[in-house]
Amino acid sequence: MRGLQEIRTDIADIDERILNLYKERMQLTEELVEYRLAAGKKIFDFTPVEAFDFKNARVVFQGVEGAYSQQALQEFFGADTQSYHVETWRDAMEAIAGDEADYAVLPIENSSAGIVSENFDLLVEYDNCIIGEQIIKIDHCLLGLKDAELSDITDVYSHPQALMQCSKYLGEHPAIERHSLKNTAGSAKKVRDDGKKNQAAIAAKITADIYDLKVLAEGIQNNTSNSTKFIIVTKKKVFRKNADKISICFEIPHKSGSLYQTLSHFIYNNLNMNKIESRPIQGKTWEYRFFIDIEGNLTDGAVQNALNGLEDETEGLKILGNY
Amino acid sequence: MRGLQEIRTDIADIDERILNLYKERMQLTEELVEYRLAAGKKIFDFTPVEAFDFKNARVVFQGVEGAYSQQALQEFFGADTQSYHVETWRDAMEAIAGDEADYAVLPIENSSAGIVSENFDLLVEYDNCIIGEQIIKIDHCLLGLKDAELSDITDVYSHPQALMQCSKYLGEHPAIERHSLKNTAGSAKKVRDDGKKNQAAIAAKITADIYDLKVLAEGIQNNTSNSTKFIIVTKKKVFRKNADKISICFEIPHKSGSLYQTLSHFIYNNLNMNKIESRPIQGKTWEYRFFIDIEGNLTDGAVQNALNGLEDETEGLKILGNY
Known part of the structure; x- marks a missing residue:
């Protein structure tokens, strides 16, 4: 049996070799993206913009006057923004899909209760796009x-x-x-x-x-630092050029081990993954759709590589927004 | 610029070299575990058993007569098992912590609505251990x-x-x-x-x-193949020697990229990860505790390595059960 220190040195050596191979791999995949772009291929359907113009924007929120969603709306768009309210989150999604409103404000997660699962499901069902987020303190x-x-x-x-x-x-x-x-x-x-x-x-x-x-x-909430994150969604697939967060979702084939194989695309491309959620897929018992937030912009080569890789190995990859 | 096929071949070559390094790494980490075991170190606090003896077991469930939890209980332990019901899931956890019951049956996830988040939180709060699961069709x-x-x-x-x-x-x-x-x-x-x-x-x-x-x-549920997974928990930290699923949870330090660094322990040790959930940590705004299911047994070297690695790089690692 070799010495303990000797084994540890060998492991550290292997870790460094693995890391160097990942770096080499990233350069190669960037060459691949150059090829695709040179061939005039558009990889994603999103249009970059310098900034958003919210003048004359019509914004919809769910609930009645005084809802936390309305507070989030006023923080994000300004207090004098033209807004109206509907009864359900689905109604809000419908309103922007049907061009009755330009933007909708939806709660997506609370810092103590967790995700608003219905709105995750609605993001999958509707082809709307996240363009921003607003956090509101809940008391x-x-x-x-x-x-x-x-x-x-x-x-x-x-x-x-x-x-x-x-x-x-x-x-x-x-x-x-x-x-x-x-x-x-x-x-x-x-x-x-x-x-x-x-x-x-x-x-x-x-x-x-x-x-x-x-x-x-x-102040009767369990947690005194309780806040809710709202997303701002719109119909057009747009993103700010300096946006630094991407939300995606995908399903993975029902076989052992596929979850970590999938996540390896983020590791291969050196992308930071900040959040992961899973939701049951309706109609498929014990299969899941994953919702992941990564740092980056859709114009980055590493992001494009990771998303291309995911598209190959997952089902129903959807970019929910870059904001 | 090199040819497209050439780049693809290079990437495939790198992927194979990475895989081989992972294999080599696994053998080395197994040597490490042998060292620890030879030194008489107990890595985890769990005791392996050949099989469970449920004779004379006192089992508690939440709800009233006719609850789905009672159905799960009868499927798992048999219809003539000594059982009683309490008002809340917390009461059920208290009952086994206080030795009033030997086992508790708790719903943990529904195939269409998702996780029962309160029971995830209770698994963290109480030092009870999962020893089995039972799926019940919901109609x-x-x-x-x-x-x-x-x-x-x-x-x-x-x-x-x-x-x-x-x-x-x-x-x-x-x-x-x-x-x-x-x-x-x-x-x-x-x-x-x-x-x-x-x-x-x-x-x-x-x-x-x-x-x-x-x-x-x-049959008024949205999904006709709707089922709920129940967990069986007990006070003692025990596991069957042929158990093949491990549930763990941990918090990760609040810094960018730490989630995928953490998950790399499963990849390094070639462990299949079947499920990942995140829950907000009470009192820490926008920080998360992750709940992960992996395939394996606590006696496996690869499992011990991954868990040791996680213990180093995460906070509050807890093995919820091996079943």
Whole structure:
């Protein structure tokens, strides 16, 4: 048996040889891209722009007045942007697909509850493109009628994610029954419209003013640094020339080991992968679609190589946006 | 510029050299494990067993009589196993941590709605261990009072995942308001107890008999091949010697590129990775804990190497079970 130190030195030596081979491979794949470009081949369907012009943009969000989505919209586009709201996220996707709006604002992930899975699925279903993201700090309040006290409350209404984000607070009040509604601000509206002292909503503080409600408890989310990431989507396949994040998704053939073979394209091309999510593929039991964020721009050779490689080895590769 | 075919041949050649280096590396890391074992070092805290003895086992599930969890329990342990139910998944975890039960049965993922995120979080919080899994086909029904008709229904109660799994059916009946309850069978119990003709539950067909309800609609889930995976957890860190699946989780330091560096341990050790999930880390905004399933047994050298490597480069590596 050889010495421990000797084995460790051999491993370090192999690691360096592997790394050098990867570097060599990257140069070769860049030559491949040059060939493709020289042959006039367009690899992806996206058009680069210097900057976006949001003047006269019509923007749609889901929910009612006072929704967190509306806050995100105003932060991203400015407070005086022409906007309107629809009832469901699907309606928002339809609105831009059907040219009724230019942009839609959709929540995609919360820092404590995780992804908004339905919007991942809608990104696959619709051929819309992500052009930006906006993070909004979430501070949930328990809102009731003006004459209600906390002890009156027997029923609470909110979006399922908001209920999850306040699970500790609600766990300390086990007598309060939880009801899921489509959005937080809509829950506040319901409490106002129903006019029942035993009902409360979980929503943003600003919603209390809009719907004439009383703040029964403030900052009731489990995590005090709770924030939600919203994406801005549009119909045209465009990206800023200085965009540095690419979101893609793909399915992988149902065979052992294919996930890491697929991910090796990022390693081969020295690309940073920041996020990975999997979602079940509808109609295919226990098969998954992967959603991955990488750093880079669609004009980079390494990015083009990795995406070409993925296109060969995966199914349904879709570039969701470069932003 | 060299020919296209020439470049492709060079790339294929490099890929083969990389693969051979990986093989060489694996042999070296196996030598390392032999050293550790020879030095009497125990690498993981798990005890291998030939088989489990479930005689006299006390098993806990969440929900009420007729829950899908109870079906999973009976499939895995046998119909005459001593079992009882608790109100929440946390209660089930507490029951085995506190020795009130030997095993708990918890849903971990649905083939169409995705992961049961709360149970992933509980696996991190509690020091319990997965020893098996059981898949149950899910066939949701709309259940109402014996004298109710579909047209009477204005309110439907079920678990949020079940409501999501039936979103298409519910979307076709927009007048029916959706309410989240803790479980499907409990929703059926509520409809029976409330005795209101306008209420319905979404639950398994067998629940209709238990709670004396009528099946108003059958197989209403979006996906006809809908199934749920349940895990069997226990307090002791044990695994079957022929177990072939390992579930682990870890956090990665918040720096660019660390995710793929981490995953390279599976590639280096030639391990198949079947599943990857990320969940937000509570209290750390936009940082993630990754849950990964790999093929293998804790007694394999390659597995031990990969896990040792991960322990060096990640934080809070936890082996959730080998089953």
